[in-house]
Amino acid sequence: MAAVLRVSRYTPDADARGERYEEFDVDTGPETTVLDALVDIQRTADSTLAFRYACRVGMCGSCAMVINGRERWACRTRIASLKGATVTVRPLYHFPLIRDLVVDMTPFRARMATVGAALTRTPDAPEYAIVSRESAERREIDEAIECIGCGMCVSACTMVARNERFPGPAALNRAFTLQRDHRDADTDARWSVLLSDDALARCHGQGNCTDVCPMELAPPTSILRLRRMATRRLLGIG
Numbered sequence: 001m002a003a004v005l006r007v008s009r010y011t012p013d014a015d016a017r018g019e020r021y022e023e024f025d026v027d028t029g030p031e032t033t034v035l036d037a038l039v040d041i042q043r044t045a046d047s048t049l050a051f052r053y054a055c056r057v058g059m060c061g062s063c064a065m066v067i068n069g070r071e072r073w074a075c076r077t078r079i080a081s082l083k084g085a086t087v088t089v090r091p092l093y094h095f096p097l098i099r100d101l102v103v104d105m106t107p108f109r110a111r112m113a114t115v116g117a118a119l120t121r122t123p124d125a126p127e128y129a130i131v132s133r134e135s136a137e138r139r140e141i142d143e144a145i146e147c148i149g150c151g152m153c154v155s156a157c158t159m160v161a162r163n164e165r166f167p168g169p170a171a172l173n174r175a176f177t178l179q180r181d182h183r184d185a186d187t188d189a190r191w192s193v194l195l196s197d198d199a200l201a202r203c204h205g206q207g208n209c210t211d212v213c214p215m216e217l218a219p220p221t222s223i224l225r226l227r228r229m230a231t232r233r234l235l236g237i238g
């Protein structure tokens with residue numbers, strides 16, 4: 001079976017045309033993924049085609065891109081599952097382009113840093129504090145801890161497109177898990193960011209991030225829980 005991959009191309013140096021699309025004919029089978037096709041193009045048709053991938057089995061998130069208008073992992077997307085004979089592939093939205101399908105993930109890391117995404121132990125916390133999987137604390141955050149930082153939710157978020165100061169779904173989801181962690185010492189500093197005009201108040205709850213998350217996380221749920229916690233904090237009731 002033959003298919004056409006319409007791939008976004010971008011070369012920053014001396015390319016007056018900027019981003020453009022180039023079509024490649026590829027042979028596919030029922031299990032051929034978009035990543036398989038891109039690797040084949042790179043090996044047999046155009047060695048300059050740039051894209052990221054690592055594990056190839058749906059674990060690392062490196063091959064996140066926009067396929068037929070939707071954020072997906074290329075290694076998990078079978079061409080046979082897509083409608084039409086032409087598959088359009090472009091890089092994630094809201095990230096600086098480096099080349100072709102490769103984006104600069106620096107803004108993603110910066111958004112994480114904004115909300116203090118790393119655990120800072122309290123002085124009295126044991127060096128290897130263990131939180132039981134059966135504890136209420138762990139059960140509350142269980143549905144939010146599997147984020148692997150692929151950036152697809154940020155690409156799909158309309159508020160990220162409108163407000164560069166908005167931390168974004170992944171960062172706010174991470175903030176929720178840390179605000180519920182008794183071992184963390186930065187909860188007060190984190191609240192100063194979360195309660196600013198550009199954080200919790202800016203999420204409109206459209207759920208685009210949930211729709212595209214390959215780990216089936218729901219950042220709006222984490223954001224809603226943070227809002228409830230913030231209300232209790234402001235009212236002095238918890």
